[in-house]
């Protein structure tokens with residue numbers, strides 16, 4: 001089955017072509033980061049307009065690179081939510097119109113399901129069941145995944161998402177948007193032991209997270225120390241955030257008896273998290289699976305892949321409706 005995937009939920013337009021027999025054939029991405037940087041965050045109206053400009057050229061590019069034609073497609077997947085309503089509508093409108101013209105099915109994919117299944121786009125994918133740590137700019141969740149659409153929420157953040165905490169801390173340290181990559185680069189030059197920051201809820205006995213107190217602790221530290229020790233503060237923040245993510249993920253594996261852990265979402269690109277998690281998990285006989293680095297952040301490949309899993313079954317015709325808010329636990333099992 002050959003599926004075109006279109007991602008347009010936030011500030012990246014991603015298009016990809018996935019074949020259930022031959023794997024990922026091509027993928028292309030346009031990031032709007034430079035455009036939004038001047039405003040310190042994503043401007044929804046600008047995001048929608050840019051998706052309109054990019055989505056067709058990117059589609060032509062993946063078709064050309066894959067050597068396939070539109071008439072080879074068996075289905076089209078697009079991000080139906082959660083995300084920015086106007087941005088989602090661009091992908092939904094394009095995907096539904098093209099599917100209608102080609103007389104093939106279209107399927108709306110849950111953005112987080114795309115992230116969560118992204119480590120499966122691999123030559124050695126993890127088997128079910130596994131625990132998934134979803135750490136993006138908008139979400140932080142631990143899920144028990146026993147199959148496509150079979151998701152049990154174990155815990156989630158009570159306030160800021162992990163990526164949001166990286167972004168807000170980066171802002172306090174005078175770094176640009178999004179701050180995660182810049183903060184982790186600065187942290188690499190710092191001494192994490194110089195300052196000690198709290199590990200919120202590390203020992204709370206559940207699988208929930210809280211990151212807003214950590215951000216406030218950084219603010220207090222910056223007020224006291226100024227920005228001269230920014231690298232040490234960045235390293236201390238990263239060490240604290242990663243400690244909590246590692247501790248909770250391993251506790252979730254122990255609780256559910258899972259020997260496989262999947263990490264997905266933008267913060268999954270963080271080198272310190274990968275290093276710490278892989279080592280701590282190995283000591284407990286747990287294997288950690290990550291998506292390819294470029295598929296940690298938003299991309300079309302994860303949408304094409306998740307769409308291919310769902311298109312195996314007939315899909316209800318949902319029209320153009322998008323779901324800016326959408327709980328993962330509401331999905332049907334496949």
Ligand code: KG4
Nearest residue numbers: 136137138163178180266267269270297298
């Ligand atoms: O998954 P994603 O692309 O978008 C959402 O669906 O939210 O995640 C973006 C988030 C941003 O908060 C960004 O700062 C963070 O992922 N991020 C990182 C790194 N790369 C991206 N955070 C820490 N370290 C990184 N290397």
Ligand code: ZN
Nearest residue numbers: 115136297298
């Ligand atoms: Zn995302």
